[in-house]
Amino acid sequence: MAMIAKGQSPETVLPQKKKPGGKQKGQESRISWSAWIWIAPAVILLLAFFIYPLIQTIILSFEKTDLLGNVTGFVGWQNYREIFTDPNLLNTLKNNLIWLVLATVLTVGLGLIIAVLVDRVKIEAVVKSMLFIPMAISATAAGIIWRFVYAYVPTGNGNEYGLLNAFLGLFGAAPQAWVTDQRFATFSLIVIYVWIWTGFCMVIISAALKGIPDDVIEAAKMDGAGRFTMFWRIMVPMIGPTLGVVITTMVINVLKIFDVVYVVTGGNYGTNVVAVQFFQEYFLNSQYGIGSALAILLTIAILPVMVINIRRMRAEERTR
Amino acid sequence: MSTEIPVTTGQTDAAAIATKATLAGEKSQARGGYLRGWSGTVLTIIVILIGILWSIPTFGLFVASFLPPQLITTIGWWQGLTMPWTFTIQNYQNVIQANGMGQAFINSLIISIPGTIFPMLLGAFAAYAFAWMKFPGRDWIFFGVVALLVVPSQIALGPMYTLFSSIGLTGTYFAVWIAHTAFGLPFAVFLLRNFFAALPKDLMESAHIDGASTWRVFWTIVLPLSVPALASLAIFQFMWVWNDLLVALIFLGGSPSVAPITLAVAEQVGTYGQNYQILTAAAFLSMALPLIVFFSMQRYFVRGILAGSVKG
Numbered sequence: 001m002a003m004i005a006k007g008q009s010p011e012t013v014l015p016q017k018k019k020p021g022g023k024q025k026g027q028e029s030r031i032s033w034s035a036w037i038w039i040a041p042a043v044i045l046l047l048a049f050f051i052y053p054l055i056q057t058i059i060l061s062f063e064k065t066d067l068l069g070n071v072t073g074f075v076g077w078q079n080y081r082e083i084f085t086d087p088n089l090l091n092t093l094k095n096n097l098i099w100l101v102l103a104t105v106l107t108v109g110l111g112l113i114i115a116v117l118v119d120r121v122k123i124e125a126v127v128k129s130m131l132f133i134p135m136a137i138s139a140t141a142a143g144i145i146w147r148f149v150y151a152y153v154p155t156g157n158g159n160e161y162g163l164l165n166a167f168l169g170l171f172g173a174a175p176q177a178w179v180t181d182q183r184f185a186t187f188s189l190i191v192i193y194v195w196i197w198t199g200f201c202m203v204i205i206s207a208a209l210k211g212i213p214d215d216v217i218e219a220a221k222m223d224g225a226g227r228f229t230m231f232w233r234i235m236v237p238m239i240g241p242t243l244g245v246v247i248t249t250m251v252i253n254v255l256k257i258f259d260v261v262y263v264v265t266g267g268n269y270g271t272n273v274v275a276v277q278f279f280q281e282y283f284l285n286s287q288y289g290i291g292s293a294l295a296i297l298l299t300i301a302i303l304p305v306m307v308i309n310i311r312r313m314r315a316e317e318r319t320r
Numbered sequence: 321m322s323t324e325i326p327v328t329t330g331q332t333d334a335a336a337i338a339t340k341a342t343l344a345g346e347k348s349q350a351r352g353g354y355l356r357g358w359s360g361t362v363l364t365i366i367v368i369l370i371g372i373l374w375s376i377p378t379f380g381l382f383v384a385s386f387l388p389p390q391l392i393t394t395i396g397w398w399q400g401l402t403m404p405w406t407f408t409i410q411n412y413q414n415v416i417q418a419n420g421m422g423q424a425f426i427n428s429l430i431i432s433i434p435g436t437i438f439p440m441l442l443g444a445f446a447a448y449a450f451a452w453m454k455f456p457g458r459d460w461i462f463f464g465v466v467a468l469l470v471v472p473s474q475i476a477l478g479p480m481y482t483l484f485s486s487i488g489l490t491g492t493y494f495a496v497w498i499a500h501t502a503f504g505l506p507f508a509v510f511l512l513r514n515f516f517a518a519l520p521k522d523l524m525e526s527a528h529i530d531g532a533s534t535w536r537v538f539w540t541i542v543l544p545l546s547v548p549a550l551a552s553l554a555i556f557q558f559m560w561v562w563n564d565l566l567v568a569l570i571f572l573g574g575s576p577s578v579a580p581i582t583l584a585v586a587e588q589v590g591t592y593g594q595n596y597q598i599l600t601a602a603a604f605l606s607m608a609l610p611l612i613v614f615f616s617m618q619r620y621f622v623r624g625i626l627a628g629s630v631k632g
Binding site: 030031032033034035036038039041042043045046048049050052053054056057114117118120121122123124126127129130131132133134135136137138139140141144145146148149151158159160161162163166195198199252256258259262263275278279282283288292295298299302303305306309310313314 | 367371392448454458465466483506562613614
């Protein structure tokens with residue numbers, strides 16, 4: 001594994017010096033107490049912005065608040081039970097699941113496919129830039145951009161200025177309210193998200209593909225590997241570690257999905273997701289208990305992915 | 321304006337040669353021959369179509385932002401491309417003059433520049449200690465920091481708002497700088513620590529033997545050698561901070577004099593939800609700077625990210 005990763009980015013990784021089987025990475029052998037000073041600013045800020053709110057949120061998730069937002073008492077698991085029984089909140093959970101599956105599969109899948117396609121094309125650099133641009137655009141701006149794709153003018157009320165409806169109209173399809181119709185809304189939002197993040201996945205996967213040594217490809221070809229064998233048996237395994245990083249990064253990102261939903265639908269039309277609902281319960285409805293329980297559930301859902309990530313990092317550490 | 325992905329030049333050339341060779345009917349040259357049977361031309365066309373498909377939404381907004389206000393939502397932007405052209409820069413003039421967008425743009429800079437530098441600096445300090453110093457609990461603290469990436473940053477907004485209000489920090493740039501620094505730290509530490517750890521050990525040791533202090537080694541050896549990682553971190557952090565809406569919304573408290581451009585645009589969406597001539601131009605203006613930053617620094621981008629996240 002280490003070998004592949006090293007080959008992957010010839011220029012990126014600076015020469016590494018490893019003592020064979022020796023201690024972990026080079027470090028001074030003496031314990032340096034001044035290290036605490038170096039990490040102190042970061043650690044203090046992280047304690048304030050992550051650990052303290054996390055503890056507060058855990059406590060709040062077991063409490064109930066009145067309409068004014070005053071804590072009225074400890075209620076045990078009631079908030080959590082409510083999340084799993086209230087149809088509204090259940091729908092929010094369901095949406096997160098749809099997001100998790102579709103958005104992750106589409107961003108990584110398309111990123112992989114496009115990276116492979118683009119790999120031997122002359123204008124590679126230009127196409128990569130085109131795909132990456134959405135990453136640099138704020139969710140607010142992206143929301144406005146996509147209004148001109150999804151805009152809906154009911155038949156007879158004027159010209160369709162939304163690209164999608166105008167395009168489908170060419171084939172005689174009736175215009176649809178892509179963003180405000182519950183049947184489509186979540187999927188429309190996922191498309192925006194995929195538009196934003198596919199470039200990110202593609203660029204990183206592409207760099208890994210460049211690292212597959214030519215002779216491996218050549219040898220496989222000699223052995224008569226077909227197009228799909230080559231893809232699934234050679235390319236995908238060779239870039240396995242990178243794919244792992246991209247997938248876990250995207251799972252974490254997708255589970256925390258907030259901005260696209262917040263900006264485009266505000267969670268209306270059956271599109272609410274956990275992070276947005278948390279924000280609403282907490283800041284708009286003063287339902288601190290429910291909001292906090294949602295946030296804790298979200299954190300717990302992401303935790304296993306992080307455990308996998310850290311395990312992988314530790315394993316790589318050992319091969320250093 | 322091209323994404324200069326840091327491939328060794330040899331490989332780029334090989335890819336170019338492969339394309340040419342295939343065009344000449346001589347298949348399976350160099351790498352990529354795995355898609356044999358597909359001529360280079362077909363592949364090029366597919367790839368171009370994908371690129372165009374991805375650019376259409378942005379291009380649509382771009383065209384719409386130059387349409388006269390009464391046409392923006394009455395004709396499709398693609399219809400505006402047919403002659404005779406009716407394009408105007410009126411929308412941009414309106415936005416810049418009437419809506420305090422100029423101020424918002426400057427506010428965004430005031431927020432983004434320290435909001436990028438602070439987390440990089442504090443992250444680099446911590447990353448250096450995690451990579452090159454020995455102290456009890458080092459690995460656990462490092463993995464703990466990385467694990468914080470799972471925590472949705474929204475949960476910090478409430479408690480920190482209360483805390484900042486009680487010490488009178490809300491509504492000041494200082495509050496936003498601190499918040500962005502904290503939110504950016506886990507990723508900064510993660511990326512930089514992995515990059516720093518891969519720096520050659522001999523270099524550090526010889527510097528120490530020469531009597532250089534840790535502080536000096538950090539500034540004269542570690543940072544200069546880590547430009548790719550620092551640059552890609554800078555791109556990410558700058559894009560996050562510049563494009564942030566939520567932190568500004570909570571900690572700046574909606575005062576227009578300090579509001580960044582995202583907040584100003586979002587306000588326009590709220591106040592003039594249907595006022596497309598303002599929205600289109602404002603949205604485009606807000607995109608300009610991150611795009612410039614991205615294109616000017618992109619050659620470092622993948623190098624830094626890759627070295628930071630996937631390393632053997």
